[in-house]
Amino acid sequence: MEFKRSIIITGGAGFIGSHVVRLFVNKYPEYHIINLDKLTYAGNLANLKDIEDRPNYTFVKADICDFDTIMALLPEYHVDGIIHLAAESHVDRSIKDPFTFARTNVMGTLSLLQAAKLYWESLPEKYEGKRFYHISTDEVYGALELTHPEGVKSDVSAHEVYGDEFFLETTKYNPHSPYSASKASSDHFVRAFHDTYGMPTVVTNCSNNYGPYQFPEKLIPLFINNIRHRKPLPVYGKGENVRDWLYVVDHARAIDVIFHEGKTAETYNIGGFNEWKNIDIIKVIIKTVDRLLGNPEGYSLDLITYVTDRMGHDLRYAIDSRKLKAELGWEPSLQFEEGIEKTVRWYLDHQEWMDNVTSGDYQKYYDNMYKDR
């Protein structure tokens, strides 16, 4: 079958990647979507069961660091677009094992860039009609102050805000964790490939995502699962850190718009203007899970356990995504209350998925990561 476009999505078996793959496979039957994923502990093909038999979908198990394999794949599939999400993504793991983060996030991104450069430059039309889209995080900008620890109403946000400043596309990079340092480095390489070789790149920096299929090492799925099993909820520090939460399907929608309409060499921030203190979000999760499980209100509050803070824990992230709205018309479709309800319901209804990723091989890998070296 002749396809109009051939797009590699890296990290398509992970949390955000699986939503992006699903959106593209369903929305663009005329595109060939190639999901390239190493299937680390965070990648799971069960995330894509509903679309795996589609004629416009192909899965390739590969490591982005394996330059020779990528070099062979690009001409094999006549790839004209790369949407790059594959990464090591968990801050706590980066603190234990920074090398893995540098390898995948920095060297892996460089390997993809160099392979794309060599392949696209070998074609008669070169970079025309091509796009290298790199997905990054707001964490590269560092941390913001909590100038309003109690939260104040603001005209830019549907929710309360906890500080006067927001991350803009022009905010200077100032990463603090090995994870954010590795992502920052990869962002710089992507921009360097545009500035040096003229590669048509685009970079987006998004706030914290939540929704179905997130690996339960991250706050929201971990806490939903722990509440269900009456396990302690480890709140780092005082629970005062602020994150800006976006429903993952809204991130996937933004990626679609930016892949097609974003300007070459631009950066777009993606966020929901939806700041929450960790402790407040944790209380919302507890309330929602208790209600859906038929527990009395406040039943699981006793599971909250304050633990030693994360090293170098960034205080506040808050994205200003007005550029994306003004230039490309994107804005979040879901209010947080609706998104969190959908999310909690999804995890409670998909216990089998949760049991699978928290047992067997998965758990072995996970335990190995955390054992003392």
Ligand code: NAD
């Ligand atoms: P995830 O950890 O759920 O998934 C990562 C995927 O990448 C997995 O399927 C894994 O198997 C794959 N992968 C890892 N190393 C690989 C390698 N060497 N070669 C090929 N595949 C490999 O991550 P996520 O939360 O879905 O994040 C996806 C991207 O979005 C990342 O680049 C992350 O930095 C970025 N991001 C995430 C968030 C968030 O809140 N989760 C927010 C902003 C940006």
Ligand code: TYD
């Ligand atoms: P996380 O989901 O790991 O995302 P990120 O570190 O990329 O923001 O954590 C979200 C927030 O929740 C962060 O401030 C750390 C905090 N947190 C806890 O308090 N306890 C936990 O067990 C986890 C995983 C996170």
